[in-house]
Amino acid sequence: MRIILLKSLFVVSLWLSFSSLLANSTSFPKTKSIFFISQFENVMGTSFEMRVKANSSKQASLAEKVVLQEIKRLSAILSGYDSQSEFSKWMRTQNTPIKVSPELLEVISLFDVWQTKTNGALSAAAEVTGTLWKEAAKTQILPTKEAIAGAVNESAKPHWLINKNEQTLTHISSAPLMLNSFVKSYIMEKAAEKLYNTLHINNMILNIGGDILVKGEDPTNITIANPLAAAINDAPVDIVRSENKFIATSGNYKRGYLIQGKWYSHIVDPRTGKPVEEIIAATVIAPKATDAGALATAFNVLSVEESKQLALQYPDAAYLIITKNGEQIKSSNWVSVQPETTAPNTTTVSKANVWDPKYELVVNLELAKFEGPYRRPFVAIWVEDKDKNPVRTITVWYNKPRWLKDLRAWYNANYTKFNPESGTISTVSSATRSAGQYAIKWDGKNDKGELVPTGEYTVKIEVVREHGTYQLYSQDIQVNNKKASFVLTPNTEVAAASIEIKKL
Numbered sequence: 001m002r003i004i005l006l007k008s009l010f011v012v013s014l015w016l017s018f019s020s021l022l023a024n025s026t027s028f029p030k031t032k033s034i035f036f037i038s039q040f041e042n043v044m045g046t047s048f049e050m051r052v053k054a055n056s057s058k059q060a061s062l063a064e065k066v067v068l069q070e071i072k073r074l075s076a077i078l079s080g081y082d083s084q085s086e087f088s089k090w091m092r093t094q095n096t097p098i099k100v101s102p103e104l105l106e107v108i109s110l111f112d113v114w115q116t117k118t119n120g121a122l123s124a125a126a127e128v129t130g131t132l133w134k135e136a137a138k139t140q141i142l143p144t145k146e147a148i149a150g151a152v153n154e155s156a157k158p159h160w161l162i163n164k165n166e167q168t169l170t171h172i173s174s175a176p177l178m179l180n181s182f183v184k185s186y187i188m189e190k191a192a193e194k195l196y197n198t199l200h201i202n203n204m205i206l207n208i209g210g211d212i213l214v215k216g217e218d219p220t221n222i223t224i225a226n227p228l229a230a231a232i233n234d235a236p237v238d239i240v241r242s243e244n245k246f247i248a249t250s251g252n253y254k255r256g257y258l259i260q261g262k263w264y265s266h267i268v269d270p271r272t273g274k275p276v277e278e279i280i281a282a283t284v285i286a287p288k289a290t291d292a293g294a295l296a297t298a299f300n301v302l303s304v305e306e307s308k309q310l311a312l313q314y315p316d317a318a319y320l321i322i323t324k325n326g327e328q329i330k331s332s333n334w335v336s337v338q339p340e341t342t343a344p345n346t347t348t349v350s351k352a353n354v355w356d357p358k359y360e361l362v363v364n365l366e367l368a369k370f371e372g373p374y375r376r377p378f379v380a381i382w383v384e385d386k387d388k389n390p391v392r393t394i395t396v397w398y399n400k401p402r403w404l405k406d407l408r409a410w411y412n413a414n415y416t417k418f419n420p421e422s423g424t425i426s427t428v429s430s431a432t433r434s435a436g437q438y439a440i441k442w443d444g445k446n447d448k449g450e451l452v453p454t455g456e457y458t459v460k461i462e463v464v465r466e467h468g469t470y471q472l473y474s475q476d477i478q479v480n481n482k483k484a485s486f487v488l489t490p491n492t493e494v495a496a497a498s499i500e501i502k503k504l
Helices: 001-023 059-080 087-093 102-116 125-139 145-156 184-198 289-301 306-310 401-406 408-417
Strands: 034-043 047-054 095-097 160-163 168-171 204-208 211-215 220-224 239-244 245-251 256-258 263-264 279-286 316-321 328-330 358-366 380-385 392-398 437-442 455-464 472-480 485-486 492-503
Touching: 001 145, 034 095, 059 211, 059 455, 087 102, 087 168, 102 160, 102 168, 102 184, 125 145, 125 204, 125 306, 145 472, 160 392, 160 401, 184 204, 184 211, 184 245, 184 289, 211 220, 211 289, 211 392, 220 316, 239 289, 245 289, 279 289, 289 306, 289 316, 306 316, 358 380, 392 408, 392 437, 401 408, 408 455, 472 492
Parallel strands: none
Antiparallel strands: 034 047, 047 204, 095 168, 160 168, 204 211, 211 245, 220 239, 245 279, 256 263, 279 316, 316 328, 358 437, 358 492, 380 392, 380 455, 455 472, 485 492
């Protein structure tokens, strides 16, 4: 009887303890949210990287699916490159009111707003004059003054009629139109909204081709790419701190036309019909994505004074404009988006038996392309000395630390001194570049930041794709402060690759 009583008291005691825990839910450990990384190529014609704070890999996978599906849905509405998009089908109509989706109506309406605000510098009909220069690049014959004047006149005409009450859009011109400029920003913001409304995830970074959306309570440092540097890991022109903002960079340094030996920007001023020349890059940070995207594009076309006047209408936006002679023009509030800086790490004057800082090694890598959006393969690029000792990890691309072992050659040589929490997503704001094309440089320093001695080294490039193939390049080089170049053999994962040692 006594044993039964003791057992009963023990059960009651357990129940009281459990009830106490239930009353105070903080006694239970909560699931900790962590960041998950996704990396894709060929999303809206460029690279796409996403970082979300989720409770599990399952939730992160759902987030990935939600964002990609929303990007695909909106691209199927707004793309001018897809002949079956809603916009392209509407372009094939003439003088007939067509009931269109709310998104297409909204974007077309925004083009009207921005065309007015920029006095015609930002226009969906910029494609009219742009087409002239694309043709000139093919024929290597510059457009005539008459052709340019005709294109400017055609561009300035009305191209549509909007009936918001009926939600119809009437195409009233035959001019080629393209919904570029702020449309990528628009799609990114809509995708972020969809993710929050679907899964209530609000901590995220989306980077599509150098335009970056940052949401949540985790401020992030964003580097602004040097428009005169080719490598993605080159020294930036500046660093900003972003929280719940959108960062858009537009410039003429990634794309353009070579005509009769002269480089022309792909950005054409619809008002003059000529490629822009004075501004080579503009970065805008704003709370609203479409504002950032539109302003960044407009600042490449407008004069500096016109840009300053336009920016007065957006006091919450900060900007950095870089002219062709390298002058940096910053808004008065640019300092408010910059993080606290530390003293730069300076390098001592080079000696004859070490790497000359006037040289750099550049790895040019073009990943194999596939249809539709596809996951970027894991990539590691590093340098070893003649005794096969690791000297410097130049870059590592992966999504979760547990998958680093798939990069088995790099992992065996370098993992013990690698911080797996660093560099898991690109936070470089730059002009949009083509999908899968990268330039990565080595400045001749080891992992301690010291210039390496002259001598024999090996550059290793490892590429592995989930459900794909494993590829490893090993290229021997001589560090002797002389120029050199090497062309590597393409394979299943790499469409083209080369290594160049060149003088700055």
